[in-house]
Amino acid sequence: MQKKVKSIMTIAFLGLALLLNLNMGCSKFQPAIGYNKNYQPDQPIPFDHSLHVGTYQMKCQYCHNQVERTKHANIPALSTCMNCHVQVKTDSPYIKEMNEKYQKGESIEWVRVHMLPDHVQFNHSAHVQKGVSCATCHGPIDTMNVVKQFSDLSMGWCVNCHRQSENKAPTNCSTCHH
């Protein structure tokens, strides 16, 4: 029994060492998913944060209204947009397209910007409830007409902030890894 536990631990340790090693060897050529700093894909409808949040002063939580309660920040449903756009700018071809989809009960296929690897767990509510602002991690979204990834989302970025004494955030591996 003792022996078995020991060998399992050795395998686990070797597995981890291998992972870390592989990362060192390949990172120059194959950036991990999260490393796409400045990634800024085109969206199917040119939704403009700088207009809605900057010019019209909408709160982030008007649309991302689950962000304080859940792991993932939700992308708003079309019905949230149509609160205004059944009346606002109805002559725009984009708003017409949105209205057609809305009438048919369809949704917009937004292209995802941020994406951590599957082995990492992140939780919005834990951060937002401790008063970490959206801008700390996402930058000046209120000036972006197209959203781009502001932070590199690397492990070093997460851990550096967790280590700062005023945060009292955990740094053990299992906090962020399953």
Ligand code: HEC
């Ligand atoms: C009127 C609704 C609305 C408001 C207000 C709004 N957003 Fe968004 N947000 C969206 C929509 C729709 C998307 C998906 C399309 C896109 O990426 O532009 C999105 C995407 C995002 C993304 C990228 C998500 C991904 O795919 O990784 C971030 C980050 C974000 N918003 C942060 C914010 C922050 C921070 C604020 C406040 C400063 C804010 N948003 C205000 C509607 C809104």
Ligand code: HEC
């Ligand atoms: C501590 C850093 C941090 C803070 C604070 C933060 N975010 Fe995020 N956000 C992230 C990370 C990391 C991801 C990628 C999560 C993933 O891929 O699982 C993300 C992803 C998103 C997404 C895409 C959907 C998702 O959950 O993957 C939206 C929308 C978003 N954030 C909006 C917001 C808004 C609005 C706020 C403020 C109310 C906020 N974020 C605060 C780090 C942060």
Ligand code: HEC
């Ligand atoms: C609180 C009201 C409100 C909400 C909610 C809202 N918008 Fe807007 N939107 C506006 C206003 C105001 C304008 C500017 C209209 C103008 O230029 O006269 C605008 C402009 C736009 C435009 C530019 C249209 C053009 O052709 O010039 C698009 C596209 C758009 N919004 C998409 C969205 C999407 C997608 C959502 C939901 C994620 C959304 N809006 C939610 C108020 C809103």
Ligand code: HEC
């Ligand atoms: C700007 C600072 C900052 C950044 C960047 C940051 N965190 Fe945090 N994190 C915190 C704070 C503060 C807490 C709350 C600690 C507490 O609950 O007392 C926290 C809590 C957490 C928790 C919940 C811990 C628990 O058990 O309640 C997880 C999981 C987490 N962070 C993962 C991540 C990951 C993964 C990243 C990077 C993708 C990240 N964090 C980036 C500051 C940060």
Ligand code: HEC
């Ligand atoms: C605060 C969150 C956080 C903590 C704590 C944390 N990690 Fe990570 N880790 C991440 C994130 C985010 C990534 C993905 C981005 C990257 O590869 O830098 C990652 C990636 C990794 C990878 C994969 C690298 C690759 O290229 O795929 C390994 C292995 C790893 N972490 C091991 C550990 C170990 C061992 C510990 C404990 C000593 C630890 N992590 C603690 C957030 C964390």
